[in-house]
Amino acid sequence: MSPQEKLPATTYAVMGLLSQGPRSGYDLASYAEMSIANFWSVAKSQVYRELSRLESLGFVDATEVKQQALPDKRIYSLTKKGEAALIDWLNTPQPQPDRMRSMFLLKVFFGNLIDSDELIRMIEDHGQDARETSIRLSSIAEQLETDPNMEYVLATARLGAKVLEATADWADETIKALKKPAKRKVNKGR
Amino acid sequence: MSPQEKLPATTYAVMGLLSQGPRSGYDLASYAEMSIANFWSVAKSQVYRELSRLESLGFVDATEVKQQALPDKRIYSLTKKGEAALIDWLNTPQPQPDRMRSMFLLKVFFGNLIDSDELIRMIEDHGQDARETSIRLSSIAEQLETDPNMEYVLATARLGAKVLEATADWADETIKALKKPAKRKVNKGR
DNA sequence: ATCCTCATGTAACACGTTACATGATTAC
DNA sequence: GTAATCATGTAACGTGTTACATGAGGAT
Incomplete structure (x- = not known):
């Protein structure tokens, strides 16, 4: 339905993780490592890049959180618009089957x-x-x-x-x- | 044995293909598509990049071949040094097992x-x-x-x-x- | 006549990986 | 008290993907 331009799968992976609740970039990266890493690894730096992209698309919102001991952080959460885009992507069947790489x-x-x-x-x-x-x-x-x-x-x-x-x-x-x-x-x- | 700096697997893939006989970049690309593509795909442009790299390392030799109807081409062949590097790589067991990506x-x-x-x-x-x-x-x-x-x-x-x-x-x-x-x-x- | 494929490759961009930065806590 | 880990991220680089270029020959 939405006439979306195509984003890489990693973008949607980050949104998928965010769909389970708001997190910081750091948290997302570790969460990715414990959950989807077996079939879709995402490097820390990619998480941050995707988050900026998603923010500029209006697919996530961020709120600054000040901390005293630890560095400040930004907590991201998925917006309605982001969720819609994610669901849309999930519903789209892949044209090509995954290719092995070994x-x-x-x-x-x-x-x-x-x-x-x-x-x-x-x-x-x-x-x-x-x-x-x-x-x-x-x-x-x-x-x-x-x-x-x-x-x-x-x-x-x-x-x-x-x-x-x-x-x-x-x-x-x-x-x-x-x-x-x-x-x-x-x-x-x- | 050889104190080689680490090259990407694709480089060795190209050498592997060349080990079966000399070919042009174009031929290598199509050959890759018919042989190893099931588990290691290599784009045309990558083939050319790898060939330049290999040439500058002395791992392949090139000879110009003039053609009349078709564009001229360069035929590459694996040198002794290249073969040694390839064999060395083949003999090195991978530290990490391959990760799925789906x-x-x-x-x-x-x-x-x-x-x-x-x-x-x-x-x-x-x-x-x-x-x-x-x-x-x-x-x-x-x-x-x-x-x-x-x-x-x-x-x-x-x-x-x-x-x-x-x-x-x-x-x-x-x-x-x-x-x-x-x-x-x-x-x-x- | 025009369009598609073959045979050669080059150029640009975007994704993915590795290295760098930094201050507080925990481990030894 | 020095070294590793945690918690935050940024910067640089290199691989991989997609688009561009070009002329001949075959298809319709």
């Missing part, structure tokens, strides 16, 4: 250039990491299951757990597959 | 702000996309299975297929879970 896969892809044992070791590590994080997310999910208000948060935790579990399984299978054939040595000379 | 999950996370039917529709779409791409990657993987030289490329295709399959399964489960409880309406006020 340095690890890049290394695997060019794996023929290095010693296969070394690559296998890297895949093992990657698998273990994935397994551990998957378990961590599963236990978070378990705790969330009891709270009916958290169903969407729960869903994101479950996806993370599931994807990482698949990754860990892949690592196991891949290592097996790579170990079977006659072990090839480093392909160094061109 | 706009879709961002929307799900804040899903309580919109109508649940709309969100369900988005999850359905996402799941279908994932399923389709998973199948596409599986069939690519199948073709790669016959070629013993492609084992690492195969591995990346399989991971993509597996992760996307898990995503699609998650979508199905999540939709079921969201439909069960008394359907809640839009949470618009405050």
Whole structure:
């Protein structure tokens, strides 16, 4: 409905966090780190940039808060207009699906250039990491299951757990597959 | 071994592509799009920037090729020094595991702000996309299975297929879970 | 004839990351 | 008493994305 110009997702992420209640930039940054960071990380400095932008758009209001010991701060809250923009964005389906981005896969892809044992070791590590994080997310999910208000948060935790579990399984299978054939040595000379 | 300053992964991606044979910037860009784009996309303009950087580092050589109909071009090839740097990088295990980044999950996370039917529709779409791409990657993987030289490329295709399959399964489960409880309406006020 | 794509790339901008600043408290 | 952390943010830089340029050949 609103003929909005397109803003980056991070802007909406900040608004989303603000929709749960007013916060300072600093608080928002730490809150982001504990909540959405698993699938959308936002650096501190980005938070501040987005807040200025949002303020100039009228999507947030700020109130100065003086402090004695700590530096003064500004508490931001989402305006009606901001909330409308956020809801509008949330309702808009993405044209393109998310693209994966993995340095690890890049290394695997060019794996023929290095010693296969070394690559296998890297895949093992990657698998273990994935397994551990998957378990961590599963236990978070378990705790969330009891709270009916958290169903969407729960869903994101479950996806993370599931994807990482698949990754860990892949690592196991891949290592097996790579170990079977006659072990090839480093392909160094061109 | 080499006391290298840290370069971005994209630089090594370009070197990796060049390790398969000399190409022009344009060719590299299209080649990237057909090969590594699934897990590491590189824009045309980035390719050129990386090539200049690599040239000034002595990691690639360029030769001018005059053309009559088409614009002249420069063909780049990886030098020994470049190959060494690439191999060095490939051998270095990543300190941090890759972080996921998904706009879709961002929307799900804040899903309580919109109508649940709309969100369900988005999850359905996402799941279908994932399923389709998973199948596409599986069939690519199948073709790669016959070629013993492609084992690492195969591995990346399989991971993509597996992760996307898990995503699609998650979508199905999540939709079921969201439909069960008394359907809640839009949470618009405050 | 005009429009689109191919084949080459360059330029501008915007997002994301890392480093810097600063004073009070807590830790050792 | 020096060092790390907390609580606030700002500044600088570098990666990544989008738009611009240009001429030939193919499509309709």
